[in-house]
Amino acid sequence: MKNKFLTVLASAMLGVTVSFGWSFQASAQNDPLPSWNDTSAKQAIVDFVGRVTKAGGPDFVAPAERIATFDNDGTLWVEQPMYVQMAFALDRVKALAPLHPEWKDTQPFKAVLEGDMKTLAESGERGLVEVIMVTHAGMTTSEFAKIVTDWLATARDPRFKRPHTELVYQPMLEVLAYLRANGFKTFIVSGGGVEFMRPWAERVYGIPPEQVIGSSIKTKFQITDGSPVLFRLPEVNFIDDKAGKPIGINEAIGRRPIAAFGNSDGDLQMLQWTTLSGGVRLGVIVHHTDAEREYAYDRQSHFGHLDVALDAAAVNKWTVVDMKKDWKVIFPFEKR
C-alpha cells in the first residue's frame, strides 16, 4: 500500500496520468482486474505481470523495458458497425457538402450524402482515400484537433446511443491501469489516424499523445501571420497497420514491446514482433464473442477481420480473450 501511494504521488509530480490507476486501486485492493471473470485469460495476464516484475526472478524485466502496446479499434473501443473514424469522415462529408455542390453528382461523395454504403464500398480503397483526404486534410493540426473534439462531443453510437468515448472496454481500462501501476509504459498502436486519437486518448485511456502511434498524413510547416502552424496535406505519410505496426513501433519507441494486445489480422505482425523474440512475453487477442452485450465477429467481418491471427494465437500460445465468457462487464457505464 505504501508503494502504491508513493507511485501515485510521484506519478502526479512527474506528470504521469494516474486517474485510472487511482480508481482501480481504490476499488480493488486485492483484485487488479475486477471486471474480469476468474478464467485462464485473466490468469495469463496476472501471471505475466507477476513474473516480469518479480525482482530477482528469472523473468524480471527492468521497468524501462516494460513496454506494452494496444491496438485501439476493437481492442480498446467498439469498431462496429464501422470504425469510429469512418463515421467521423462520413459526417464531415455531410457537414462540408454545402461548400461542395458538385458532390451531389460526384462519387464517392454522392454515395456518402445519400447514405448508400454499398456504392461507397464499391468505390474501393481509392474512393475511401478520397473521402479521408477531403475530410482530414486542408487545415492545420490544431484546427483538425478541434474538429475531432467537437465531433466527438455530439456524435452518438447508432446502437448504444452514447458518445463513442464511453464505448470503451472497462476490462481493458483495468489492464491499462494495472500495467501502469506495475511500471509499464502503455502505448496505442493503431491503424487509425494518430491525430484522430490524440485529442481524447489521454482523458479516456490515460495515454498521453506521445504514447499514441497511428497512421498519418503528411504535414507542411509554415508561418502564417507570424504564427507557426503545421498544415495537413492530402498525402499519406504512414499506414500503421499489419507489417506497418512493428515498423511504427520501432520508429516511435525504439524498443520491442514485451506485451501486445490486438483483436484482428491487422495486429498479427505486432504480436509476432512482441512475442517471438525469446523471454516471457504476453500476446493477447480480444475475441468478440458477445452479440448480446456488444458484437460477435471474426473470420467473416470486414471491420476487425480476425482469421490468420486467430490461428496464429493457438500456435504461438497467445491469450485469446472470450469477451462473453471472460468479461463481467463490457463498458464502464454498466458498473454504475
Place this chain on the structure above:
Amino acid sequence: MKNKFLTVLASAMLGVTVSFGWSFQASAQNDPLPSWNDTSAKQAIVDFVGRVTKAGGPDFVAPAERIATFDNDGTLWVEQPMYVQMAFALDRVKALAPLHPEWKDTQPFKAVLEGDMKTLAESGERGLVEVIMVTHAGMTTSEFAKIVTDWLATARDPRFKRPHTELVYQPMLEVLAYLRANGFKTFIVSGGGVEFMRPWAERVYGIPPEQVIGSSIKTKFQITDGSPVLFRLPEVNFIDDKAGKPIGINEAIGRRPIAAFGNSDGDLQMLQWTTLSGGVRLGVIVHHTDAEREYAYDRQSHFGHLDVALDAAAVNKWTVVDMKKDWKVIFPFEKR
C-alpha cells in the same frame, strides 16, 4: 528535500532514469546548474523553469505539457571537425572495404578510402547519401545497434582522444537533469539518425529511446527462421532537420514543446514552433565561442552552420549561450 527524495525513489519505480538528476541533486543542493556562470543565460533558464512550475502562478504549465526538445550535434555533444555519425560512416566504409574491392576505383568510396575529404565533398549530397546507405542499410535494426555500440566503444575523437560519448557538454547535462527534476519530459530532436543515437542516449543523457527523434531510413518487417526482424533498407524515410523538426516533433510527441535548445540553422523551425505560439516559452541557442576549450564557429561553418537562427534569436528574444563566457566547464571530465 523530501520531495526530491520521493521524485528519485518514484522515478526508479516508474523506470525513469535518474542518474543525472541524482548526481546533480547530491552535488548542488542550492544551485541547479553548477557548471554555469551566473550570467543572463543561466538566469533565463532558471527564471523560465520557476515561472512555468509555480503552482497557481500566471505562467504555470501542467507537468504533462512540460515538453523540452534538444538538438544533439553541437547542442549536446561535439560536432567538429565533422558530425560523429559521419566519422562512423567513413570508418564503416574502411571496415567494409575488403568485401568491396571495386570501391578502390569507385567514387565516392575511393575518396573515403584515401582520406580525400575534398573529393568526397565534391561528390555532393548524392555521394554522401551513397556512403550513408551502404554503411547504414542492409542489416537488421538489432545488428545496426550492435555495430554502433561496438564502434563507439573504440572510436576516439581526433583532437580530444576520448570516446565521443565523453565529449558531451556538462552544462547541458545539468539542464537536462534540472528540467526532469522539474517535471519535464526531455526529448532529443536531431537531424542525425535516430537509430544511431538510441543505443547510447539513455546511458549518456538519461533520455530513453522513445524520447529520441531523428532522421530515419525505411525498414521492412520479415520473419527469418521464425524470428521477426526489421531489415534496414537503403531508402530515406524522414529527414528530421529544418522544417522537418516541427513535423517530426508533431508526429512523435503530438504536443508543442515549451522549451527548445539548438545551435544551428537546422534548429530554426523547431525554435519557431516552440516559442512563437504565445505563453512563456524558452528558446536557447548554444553559440560555439570557445576555440580554446572546444571550437568557435557560426556563420561560416559547414557543420553547425549558424546564421539565420542567430539573427532570429535577437528578434525573438531567444537566449544565446556564449560557451566561453557562460560555461565554467565544457566536458564532464574537466570536473574531475
